[in-house]
Amino acid sequence: MKTYLVFVTCCVIGFSTFAHADVCSSECEDEFIYGAANCAEEGSDEDENEEGDDDEAGSAACAAADPPPDEQPSVPTECTMANAGRCECSSETNFTTYTWWLQGQQRCFTTYHPNIGAQILPVLFLMQCYACDTLSGLGMNRLNAAPVEAARRYGFAAVGLSTQDSDWTFANDGVVNRSIPQACGDEYSKDYVYLRHIMEFLEASTDFDHTQIYTSGFSQNSMFAAYAAFCFESNVVGIWQAGSGMVVRGKEPNSPQLEAECSSSSHKAHGTDCRDIQPCTACEYWPIYPCHSTTKPMIDCLMMYTNDFLSGTDDHMYDYLITEGHDARLLKFEPAENIAGGHSAPQQQYDWLVGCLGITAACTQECETSFGDCVTRKQASGLDVQRAFSQCIQTDFSTLTGCESGCSPTLPMLEISEVLVASMSHTENFGGSAEGSEAQPDGSICIVGSTQYDDQAASPPPGAENDVEATSPPPGAENDVEAPSPPPGADNDAEATSPPPNAENEEQDISPPSDSIASTNGFLAVSTIIPIMAVVWLIR
Ligand SMILES: *[C@@H]1O[C@H](CO)[C@@H](O)[C@H](O)[C@H]1NC(C)=O
Ligand SMILES: *[C@@H]1O[C@H](CO)[C@@H](O)[C@H](O)[C@H]1NC(C)=O
Numbered sequence: 001m002k003t004y005l006v007f008v009t010c011c012v013i014g015f016s017t018f019a020h021a022d023v024c025s026s027e028c029e030d031e032f033i034y035g036a037a038n039c040a041e042e043g044s045d046e047d048e049n050e051e052g053d054d055d056e057a058g059s060a061a062c063a064a065a066d067p068p069p070d071e072q073p074s075v076p077t078e079c080t081m082a083n084a085g086r087c088e089c090s091s092e093t094n095f096t097t098y099t100w101w102l103q104g105q106q107r108c109f110t111t112y113h114p115n116i117g118a119q120i121l122p123v124l125f126l127m128q129c130y131a132c133d134t135l136s137g138l139g140m141n142r143l144n145a146a147p148v149e150a151a152r153r154y155g156f157a158a159v160g161l162s163t164q165d166s167d168w169t170f171a172n173d174g175v176v177n178r179s180i181p182q183a184c185g186d187e188y189s190k191d192y193v194y195l196r197h198i199m200e201f202l203e204a205s206t207d208f209d210h211t212q213i214y215t216s217g218f219s220q221n222s223m224f225a226a227y228a229a230f231c232f233e234s235n236v237v238g239i240w241q242a243g244s245g246m247v248v249r250g251k252e253p254n255s256p257q258l259e260a261e262c263s264s265s266s267h268k269a270h271g272t273d274c275r276d277i278q279p280c281t282a283c284e285y286w287p288i289y290p291c292h293s294t295t296k297p298m299i300d301c302l303m304m305y306t307n308d309f310l311s312g313t314d315d316h317m318y319d320y321l322i323t324e325g326h327d328a329r330l331l332k333f334e335p336a337e338n339i340a341g342g343h344s345a346p347q348q349q350y351d352w353l354v355g356c357l358g359i360t361a362a363c364t365q366e367c368e369t370s371f372g373d374c375v376t377r378k379q380a381s382g383l384d385v386q387r388a389f390s391q392c393i394q395t396d397f398s399t400l401t402g403c404e405s406g407c408s409p410t411l412p413m414l415e416i417s418e419v420l421v422a423s424m425s426h427t428e429n430f431g432g433s434a435e436g437s438e439a440q441p442d443g444s445i446c447i448v449g450s451t452q453y454d455d456q457a458a459s460p461p462p463g464a465e466n467d468v469e470a471t472s473p474p475p476g477a478e479n480d481v482e483a484p485s486p487p488p489g490a491d492n493d494a495e496a497t498s499p500p501p502n503a504e505n506e507e508q509d510i511s512p513p514s515d516s517i518a519s520t521n522g523f524l525a526v527s528t529i530i531p532i533m534a535v536v537w538l539i540r
Contacts, residue, residue: 062086062132062133062163062164062165062166063086063132063164064086064164065085065086065106068085068106069082069083069084069085069106070082070083071083072085072100072101072106073099073100073101074100074101075100075197075200075201076098076099076100076109076197076198076201077098077099077100078096078097078098079096079097079098079099079108083099084099085099085106086106086108086133086164087099087106087108087133088108088133088134088135089108089110090110090135090140090141092142092143094112094113094114094115094116095110095111095112095140096110096111097109097110097111097135098110098111098201100197102190102193102194102197103190103193105164105190106164107163107164107194107197108133108162109159109160109161109162109198110135110138110140110159110160111157111158111159111160111208112140112147112148112151112157112158112159112160113151113157113207113208114151114152114155114157115155116207117207119155119207120206120207120208120209121155121156121157121207121208121209122155122156122157122209122212122213122214122237122359123156123157123158123159123202123208123209123210123212123213123214124147124151124156124157124158124159124213124214124215124216124353124359125159125161125213125214125215125216125225125228126138126139126140126147126158126159126160126161126216126217127161127168127215127216127217127221127222127224127225127228128160128161128162128217128221129162129163129165129166129167129168129220129221129224130166130220130221131160131162132162132163132164132166133162133163133164134162135160137162138160138162139160140158140160146349146350147160147350149350149394150350150351150353150354153393153394153397153406154354154359154360154406154408155360155406156214156354156359157207157208159198159202159208161194161195161198163191163194167220167257168191168220168221168223168224168227169189169190169191169264170189170191170223170224170227170259170264170286170287171183171184171185171188171189171191171192171227171287171288172188172189173263173264173265174259174260174262174263174264174265174267174280174283174286175263175280175282175283176260176283176284176285176286176287176288176289177282177283177284177285178284178289178445178446181285181288181289181291181445181446182230182231182288182289182291182446182448182449183288184230184231184232184449191224192231195228195231195232196232199232199235202235203235210235211234211235211237212237213232213235213236213237214236214237214238214239214240214357214359215228215229215236215238215239215240216239216240216241216242216353217240217241217242218242218243218244218344218345219242219243219244219310219343220244222240222241222242222243222244222245223241223244223246223255223259223286223287224287225239225240225241226239226241226245226246226287226288226290226300226317227287227288229298229300230288230290230291230298230448231288233293233295233298233448233449234295234449236298237296237298237299237357237434238298238299238300238301238357238358238359238434239298239299239300239301240301240303240353240356240357241300241301241302241303241314241317242303242304242345242346242349243303243304243305243308243310243343243344243345244304244310244313244314245302245304245310245313245314245315245316245317245318246285246286246287246290246313246316246317246320247259247260247261247285247286247313247316248260248284248285248286248316249261249280249283249284249285251312251316252312253309253310253311253312253313255286255310255313258272258274258275259283259286259287260280260283260284260285260286261274261275261279261280261283262274262275262278262279262280262283263278263280263283266278266279266280285320289320289445289446290317290320290321290324290326291324291444291445291446291447291448291449291450292324292325292326292437292440292441292444292446292447292448293324293325293326293447293448294438294440294447294448296434296438297325297326297327297434297435297436297437297438298321298326298327298434298436299326299327299328299329299357299358299429299433299434300317300318300321300326300327300328300329301329301331301352301353301356301357302314302317302318302328302329302330302331303331303333303345303346303352303356304330304331304332304333305332305333305334305335305341305342305343305344306332306333306334306335306341306421306424307334307335307341307342308341308342308343308344309342309343310343314330314332315330318330318426323441323443323444324441324443324444324445324446325436325437325438325439325440325441325444326436327429327434327435327436328426329356329426329427329428329429329430330424330425330426330427331346331352331356331420331425331427332420332421332424332425333346333418333419333420333421334421336418336419338384338386339418346417346418347386347389347417347418348386348389348390348393348414348417348418351393351409351414351417352414354408354409355408355409355410355411355413355414355430355431356430356431357408357431358408358430358431358432358433359408360406360407360408361404361407361408362407362408362410362431363402363403363404363407363408363409363410363413364402364403364404364407365402366401366402366403367400367401367402367403367404367407367413368410368412368413369401369402370400370401370402370403371392371393371397371400371403371409371413371416372412372413372416374388374391374392374396374400375388375389375392375416378391378392385416385417386417389416389417393409408431410430410431411427411430411431
């Protein structure tokens with residue numbers, strides 16, 4: 001058995017990065033970067049943190065409605081001049097912004113339906129806490145914004161969800177454990193109420209299929225997508241979790257705001273020192289534990305770059321989903337030529353999302369072939385592969401032999417854009433409808449929606465053994481152990497044993513950035529990059 005020391009350079013910038021990395025896909029400049037542009041610089045008088053503690057990673061306040069609007073509806077209501085307040089309201093065709101007031105705050109969400117009034121469509125939730133409710137931050141400010149373009153092309157409705165807090169308020173002060181695995185209820189978080197009101201709105205509508213909801217997000221938003229999906233399990237079919245999965249107490253990697261190590265309030269009060277000053281001994285998981293469902297397995301497509309500082313959180317979520325009989329699909333990507341990877345979503349994110357979740361019927365084999373030919377042809381004429389891919393799937397698609405409009409791209413089609421690390425991925429059910437167990441598996445500790453949980457559950461969570469050996473447990477160690485041969489690209493990694501340029505920072509552990517970085521508003525933090533050396537032990 002040999003041990004390799006592998007260095008992976010990561011850029012950690014706090015939860016704020018989460019926002020930014022989201023941004024760092026191809027749509028970068030035009031779609032997300034201005035996302036929280038209306039976030040106030042910090043400490044806008046009353047609504048902010050009492051002590052002026054500048055450790056409020058994400059709590060930079062968004063612009064408030066000043067003065068408050070004349071009308072303050074109590075249920076989601078179409079935006080008007082009289083009630084718009086701080087919501088940015090879309091006036092584009094087939095977009096509608098809704099607003100209402102919850103617990104003293106004005107909330108907003110925006111829908112885009114490519115066929116409104118003519119067809120009931122499945123729904124994709126776009127979680128975007130950093131957007132501060134702006135349309136650009138939601139990726140819903142124009143018809144060719146990536147999620148909107150995808151909604152039109154594939155035939156689903158998009159719903160953009162956000163907050164004025166720049167962070168989601170996760171349930172039960174961030175405490176999730178085997179006695180409270182799913183803190184779903186109005187009493188647990190204002191954002192649960194926000195979700196509930198949106199679900200009720202969709203249930204009452206004839207344009208949106210509230211039994212075919214998919215939730216999606218990147219990083220913190222991916223965590224919220226998982227929370228929303230399990231809390232509203234009877235509405236939600238599948239989840240797209242990019243750049244994060246689940247954090248588990250005592251295991252690497254940690255999330256920037258140290259969830260599962262500290263309660264939300266402890267982190268708020270003590271910043272990254274919360275682990276020493278007031279650790280959360282009741283915490284086990286975060287953001288939610290994926291209890292077994294007796295009605296249908298949940299589909300969860302987890303996407304991660306191997307050099308993302310949160311790589312490993314996807315494996316945790318994957319393991320627990322499988323333990324509970326769900327349909328988890330794990331997509332591991334590596335950095336490649338022209339693709340830096342790291343904490344970011346994949347190239348062609350919405351095509352991967354639709355393809356993996358199987359929102360529409362899969363494309364035929366004939367289509368695979370003609371699509372491949374299309375990309376090859378365009379590359380031969382000088383286009384880079386991503387551009388060729390976009391053109392073939394967007395503008396040329398209807399002319400390709402065997403390609404049914406709106407069909408879900410298959411794995412071979414998507415891998416023209418980016419190849420998965422096969423040995424670390426799980427794609428058996430890619431694109432299919434939910435598969436998993438209907439009977440509660442042996443290792444399962446809870447049932448979705450049940451209030452009675454097995455407090456006694458004697459069996460430790462999967463992989464708990466690892467904690468013992470590993471003071472700094474290697475991210476993804478479980479996978480590595482399973483895989484006797486090093487994953488493809490291990491060679492690359494091995495080459496990297498010579499320390500990368502930022503080796504000075506080596507001593508810094510993988511813990512999140514210092515308070516000063518995590519502080520301020522997210523967008524200041526974005527410009528500050530802390531390179532971190534993550535030491536990964538690859539065992540074979
Ligand atoms: C808007 O909806 C109408 C009616 O369903 C549809 O015909 C039209 O193509 C849609 N336009 C856009 C840009 O979504
Ligand atoms: C779970 O968390 C709650 C606090 O929300 C705590 O009272 C309870 O003891 C915890 N249970 C376990 C098993 O840690």
